Amino acid sequence: MNIEEMGKRAKAAAALTANLSTDLKNKVLRDAAGMLLAASGDLIHENQHDREHAQEKGISEGLLDRLTLTDDRIRGMAEGLRQVASLDDPIGNVSEMKRRPNDLLIGKMTVPLGVIGVIYEARPNVTSDVFALCFKTGNVSILKGGSDAINSNRAIVAILRRALKQNGVPVDALQLIEDTSREATREFMHLNRYVDLLIPRGGAGLIAAVVKEATIPVIETGTGNCHVYVDETADLGMAVNIIFNAKTQRIGVCNAEESLLVHRDIAGQLLPKLEEKLKEKKVELRADEAAAKFLTNSVPATEEDWGKEYLDYILSIKTVTSLKEAVDHINRYNTGHSEAIVTTNYEHAQQFLRDVDAAAVYVNASTRFTDGFEFGFGAEIGISTQKLHARGPMGLDALTTYKYIIYGNGQIRS
Numbered sequence: 001m002n003i004e005e006m007g008k009r010a011k012a013a014a015a016l017t018a019n020l021s022t023d024l025k026n027k028v029l030r031d032a033a034g035m036l037l038a039a040s041g042d043l044i045h046e047n048q049h050d051r052e053h054a055q056e057k058g059i060s061e062g063l064l065d066r067l068t069l070t071d072d073r074i075r076g077m078a079e080g081l082r083q084v085a086s087l088d089d090p091i092g093n094v095s096e097m098k099r100r101p102n103d104l105l106i107g108k109m110t111v112p113l114g115v116i117g118v119i120y121e122a123r124p125n126v127t128s129d130v131f132a133l134c135f136k137t138g139n140v141s142i143l144k145g146g147s148d149a150i151n152s153n154r155a156i157v158a159i160l161r162r163a164l165k166q167n168g169v170p171v172d173a174l175q176l177i178e179d180t181s182r183e184a185t186r187e188f189m190h191l192n193r194y195v196d197l198l199i200p201r202g203g204a205g206l207i208a209a210v211v212k213e214a215t216i217p218v219i220e221t222g223t224g225n226c227h228v229y230v231d232e233t234a235d236l237g238m239a240v241n242i243i244f245n246a247k248t249q250r251i252g253v254c255n256a257e258e259s260l261l262v263h264r265d266i267a268g269q270l271l272p273k274l275e276e277k278l279k280e281k282k283v284e285l286r287a288d289e290a291a292a293k294f295l296t297n298s299v300p301a302t303e304e305d306w307g308k309e310y311l312d313y314i315l316s317i318k319t320v321t322s323l324k325e326a327v328d329h330i331n332r333y334n335t336g337h338s339e340a341i342v343t344t345n346y347e348h349a350q351q352f353l354r355d356v357d358a359a360a361v362y363v364n365a366s367t368r369f370t371d372g373f374e375f376g377f378g379a380e381i382g383i384s385t386q387k388l389h390a391r392g393p394m395g396l397d398a399l400t401t402y403k404y405i406i407y408g409n410g411q412i413r414s
Helices: 003-017 022-038 040-056 061-067 071-086 125-136 147-166 182-189 204-213 236-248 264-281 323-333 346-355
Strands: 094-099 105-112 115-120 140-144 174-176 197-201 226-230 257-263 284-287 314-320 338-342 360-363 400-407
Touching: 003 115, 003 140, 003 174, 003 182, 022 040, 022 071, 022 125, 022 147, 040 061, 040 071, 040 147, 061 147, 071 125, 115 125, 115 182, 125 140, 125 147, 125 174, 140 182, 147 174, 182 204, 197 204, 226 236, 226 323, 236 257, 236 264, 236 338, 257 264, 257 323, 264 314, 314 323, 323 346, 338 346, 346 360
Parallel strands: 115 140, 115 197, 140 174, 226 257, 226 338, 257 314, 284 314, 338 360
Antiparallel strands: 094 105, 105 400
């Protein structure tokens, strides 16, 4: 099937999914969760083909981790489907009803966006997350995964479409573009006649290309140059634990810490303890001159390091003399994703929350929590790093719009 035909079918399906009952949508999601678990062995088998091809290409450890499906991750995908099923359905909600002086009653009704396209790289779990959130909000989804995960994505989509079919829902509510060529991606990005919103998920290059090329409205997601700032009042044990988690719990994700800022007054106390802890994961430290004095094994940081999303066991370290210097550095080099401060000073915490320009700003917690599942959304379709329409983890509400509904009793305008 060519891509334009997929767009036509998606548009036709959207007219039907917009009006599905909440009970039916929830049943489809729960059935799909059960089917994923039942097919766990088959999914891992297909994923292994993708892993082998990726390793032959020399894919990095971080990207290989993103690509990998395990029993635990498949259980997580199924749990995400079930959690979305348990959430309130926003579609059809009416709010802000106001009566005008002419007796017109005007309000807003929440409605689906329509057809949502997602272009993403080697993250097969995205496939089920996108489906869950789009379907619960009455939207249709067209997916364009990368070549690295094509076998995994085919297998997952086949299961999800089976859940649609057995519940009498049009299977075209979910479609996968199996042509992984750049030409197919380019054609998809120009499908504005049928697709209402396009969301890229992946590296900076993919996102920049979609923003530049697409004729469909785009929400930018993803790239994460995330910082942790340890101020002079911080609990050092807490700081070490937060940094270790933010940097090493999963390196190939956009909410992992890439850069550390340390107030100069506590650098001599913190950095030796932190270095010892990070040795457990063999993290390479790229430090400025002041920080290097307190480290036994580091390499000089360059200007490029301050803005780098490594997705690897690498951490840049910079010393600062004040909270203001830390905030100014973060706002210059960050990507609008997730930033954290470790402090015991309430005023410092509040100033950091107020002044840092990012989608998620933390006090005394790891940046790894920027995630739709952790935020209680069941799953996420992406983490928006822009400011229009949606920002941060995008759950159900981010996939809706509204229309005005007006009740009258014969009014005409004079």
